[in-house]
Amino acid sequence: MFESAELGHAIDEETYAREVPALREGLLEAQYELKQQGRFPVIILINGIEGAGKGETVKLLNEWMDPRLIQVNTFDVQTDEELARPPAWRYWRQLPPKGRIGIFFGNWYSQMLQGRVHGHFKDAVLDQAIDNALALEQMLCDEGALIFKFWFHLSKKQMKVRLKTLQDDPQHAWRISPLDWLQSKTYDKFVRHGERVLRRTSRDFAPWYVVEGSDENYRSLMVGRILLDGLQAALKAKTRRIPQPHVAPMIASLDNRGLLDSLDLSQALEKDEYKDMLAVEQARLAMLMRDKRMRRHALVAVFEGNDAAGKGGAIRRVAAALDPRQYRIVPVAAPTEEERDQPYLWRFWRHIPARGKFTVFDRSWYGRVLVERVEGFCEPADWLRAYGEINDFEEQLVGAGVVLVKFWLAIDQDEQFKRFKEREAIPFKRFKITEEDWRNRDKWDDYRAAVGDMVNRTSTSIAPWTLVEANDKRFARVKVLRTINDALEKAFAED
Template sequence: MFESAELGHAIDEETFDREAPALREALLEAQYELKQQGRFPVIILINGVEGAGKGETVKLLNEWMDPRLIQVSTFDQQTDEERSRPPAWRFWRQLPPKGRIGIFFGNWYSQMLQGRVHGHFKNAVLDQAIDGALNLEQMLCDEGALIFKFWFHLSKKQMKARLKSLRDDPLHSWRISPLDWQQSETYDRFVRYGERVLRRTSRDFAPWYVVEGADEYYRSLMVGRILLDGLQAALKSKARRPVQPHVAPLTASLDNRGLLDSLDMTQALEKEDYQEQLTTEQARLAGLMRDKRMRRHALVAVFEGNDAAGKGGAIRRVAAALDPRQYRIVPIAAPTEEERAQPYLWRFWRHVPARGNFTVFDRSWYGRVLVERVEGFCEPADWLRAYSEINDFEEQLSEAGVVVVKFWLAIDEDTQYQRFKEREQIAFKRFKITEEDWRNRDKWQDYCDAVGDMVDRTSTAIAPWTLVEANDKRFARVKVLRTINEALEKAFAKD
């Protein structure tokens, strides 16, 4: 969930100075239009890791826009008046009216996270708080509000560096956080429970935007751009509720550093090393699948990737290690008639493996947020809600002991071109290449955006994505096998 926000995104001063003025002007204009229309309020929630630029961003938004139309609320200590009423009262009294922007700093999420990190309660109570938050947000959106939720993130290393520099800065050293961020464990717990909160509260009507906070320029432009896109979409829609203001990619590739761009695509294996490592990993997998601890688990492997990235070959190398009675490969193409008569996830639920078994999905439920999104086969409302439906599905698998591994096999455009050409030459591979495959290449960037969103919104501790550098097929196959083995060993170790 935080993968994209640990890439070291950065923008140079020159680019920032060139882009910021236009963004400011557009934001200001949107803000006046918001006031003019007076149809809905905007609520901005600010959360995330200490030192990731939350306060600075709020300050900046007030500079960029008209501060008379923004009200910033902090919710640190409860006042006497607040303490003597239900907890939500303090939020209700600070709601911005229609036409205005309210920035909620230290909101309902901060409080539930602090409580959980401090160990004041367990997950069941955290989940109750999460429900309360979702009910409130759902109601606000039903009443017309436009909600942006920003999570400012830093990697642990970045945070430590940042805390050190803040401590030395007299302007900041007085700040006291309710959590002791100097403790390494605080970060780990905060991020772990943060992920749980984000996973469960990212909904189509109010998704989370995770922003890497290390670079001031990047962070500022990102937040400004997301706000502007959402505001403009909502202002343009004539419906009583802002309709689908959150369809833009989560991480507009501002600095051209998407997750996929961060891969080292030159990685490769020599034939000999490959043979040796392949055999080792295959034997390891065979052993793990026969391990008696496997009786308490099942295994699901999802294969997605660019066309011609080598999914089939990788799957064959996995299968080769196994007893055919223990695994099943489910190729996902167009749904059957029976499947079309059922909810989207039904065709995947029916193939969930029993304990002790392994199902390989050659393409998967992620089709909805990839091909169906990009090709417009479903409405934005459908693929937007799919993220939480999918997270919910995978959580159910995980809770039942199913180990879920998900692969995106990535190749670059040139490699794909070569492979397409080769396929056209080889008789028995010609069936693998169609006109459609060539057409899909025109949408390369759209697919990159969709993959970035997908990973950001569905890579979780319980079911992480593994991006596989697949320009070299041998490297890819070994990485796939090794990842599966590591996931199984990790699950066994926890038993």
């Protein structure tokens, strides 16, 4: 794969000087058009051999284009904040919004290659990292992102000559880093594993471009041309991509509504029994959250359910057991303008707690396969592929030590009607009932079908759904607390 990058391409100064003005003008025009359209972000991944001109090229791009619309991110050693969260969190939080360009040094490819080259893991782990990278890039592209992946290459001989030249130049010797010398010793391994990664991850939606780095003029013009051609093509297209479902089509004969019909909604607790059981489970939760083993975990609880099913009351009983500094409640409503400029899951990634902490999502990422599906706020291809993206997201959370519990609070139509009427009659509860709540009742069957599909496709062994019989609020609150406690105890036992 890298042979063609070692042919000694060169561009003379006259040719370079003649082509640069038009290239700069084109890049600036494309950049401003990108901002004006605001339809998609651009993500540029910078990888390759140390000393091949990665930094110099990015510096030049910032000179040729408007640096105010470019954010450059470098991911070196993970910070304590990043170590306390899933590996992808550090990248998600730095994604550029629509209309902007983000350049990533030390990205997910750098991390996997360095880990493999230095023997921190074997090929099986590298292959898993490759699969995760492809899944992330596929999701980003399906959300509209334009991705460029550049590998800056030097032959082993060229690399040694460059290092020797810099070392002998007092004015530039400082540019040689310990990583440069280290890579000179591991060059063969780095290239071998690099070829494996590039071959497996160069796809039509996010291809790799190998750039020979020995000639400054050549690499600058090559990168500039590739960016300009890609930007112009994307800006002219009516849509970035047509997302394709990553899951099989729905089976028309499958009646998932039976799943909710099987619940025994008559289960209830007497007031005295409820008080005793609630106190026991709250004390148990308080103790578990203070357990030293919690330092190796984070806790995430997802609350979904029918309107007026009692999510707020259940959340309050959970919170009442804890110090407010231990938890955070994230109410999820319609996305903000900032959130609409990012991939769908971005606004949830940013709220993932650190180890020892607890985040409650009042509504969640499942809105895409529930309300957005039923109300037609997104295309079928979007909510169909969301099942796979959500499963991948949750797998990453659990793999990083997050204890994830997911609740669907279920009530029947008669109980919902009763609660709606009660809310309208009580002054301090009227804010809880809206015209939209009444309107949603007309789509009761549609929502039940969506819930059945959701549970079918996203209740996995590592992140199962807990269906909560919520016609009786007391029973539901105790079941929620007990489920959280059981999940924490199970996680601690497996440490």
